[in-house]
Amino acid sequence: MKPIGLFYSFNTRHTSDAADRIARELGEKNVDRVNIETIEDKVFLSYSYMILGVSTWFDGELPNYWDEFLPAMEHMDFTGKAIALFGPSDQVGYPQNFADGIGILADFLRNRGATIAGHYPAKSYHFIRSRAIEGEHFKGLVLDYANQPEMTEKRIKEWCTRLKKEFKFR
Ligand SMILES: Cc1cc2nc3c(=O)[nH]c(=O)nc-3n(C[C@H](O)[C@H](O)[C@H](O)COP(=O)(O)O)c2cc1C
Incomplete structure (x- = not known):
């Protein structure tokens, strides 16, 4: 097993x-990729x-499979786990619900003991409202493939540099 579990559809x-x-x-x-469409609770909880x-x-909801997995996550304990989130979103099409998925999941996990890692500055985005916002940062890495595709690579690199410091594995 590698130190980081990367979960997505x-x-x-x-x-x-x-x-x-x-x-x-x-x-x-360093990274195991795991498909959340076929996830088992035991595998999900095996990574720190x-x-x-x-x-x-x-319009402001979790995408498929996260919404289906959420009931199983209700009773999980994430104490001691450092969890980082990222998500593609659309600030022009959905300025009132920009990257809400990150905010929904971050709050849910924090309420169950997780430490949320990988906050990312919000200053280079334009939107009205987001559940992912916390002060001047998002609770994760927000990417916008539709409107700022040229910034994706730079954002990923910066975010990963931050994460390497926050995730203290060898
Ligand atoms: C029907 C629909 C609803 C969407 N709702 C939102 C939304 O509420 N907020 C947001 O930031 N992006 C929203 N998006 C944009 C997607 O999150 C964006 O296209 C993203 O790149 C999709 O990535 P994925 O295909 O990997 O899920 C929506 C897209 C569609 C097609």
Whole structure:
């Protein structure tokens, strides 16, 4: 087992593209990729360092599979786990619900003992409201493939540099 579990739906286009880039940036030897469509509770809870890929669908809701897995997560204890989130979102199409998926999952996990890692500055985005916002940061890495594709690579690199410091594994 590698130190970090990276969980996302392998069938999502942007989320899986970002997951590939993040795994490369953190080093393939450090990251196990796990498909949340076929996840088992035991596997999900076996990592101390977790990265969750969660876009936003349905106007401010969790995307498929996270919404289906959520009831199973209700009774899990994430104490002692450092969890980072990332998600593709659309600030022009959905400025009132920008990256809400990250906020929903971050709050849910924190309420169950997790430490949320990988906050990312919100200053280079334009939106009205987001459940992912906390002060001047998002509770994870927000990517916008539709409107700021040229910033994706730089954002991923910066975020992974931060994460390497926050995730203290060898
Ligand atoms: C029906 C629909 C609803 C969406 N709702 C939101 C939303 O509420 N907030 C947001 O930031 N993005 C929203 N998006 C944009 C997606 O999150 C964005 O396209 C993302 O790149 C999808 O990545 P994925 O294919 O990996 O899930 C929505 C997209 C669609 C098609």
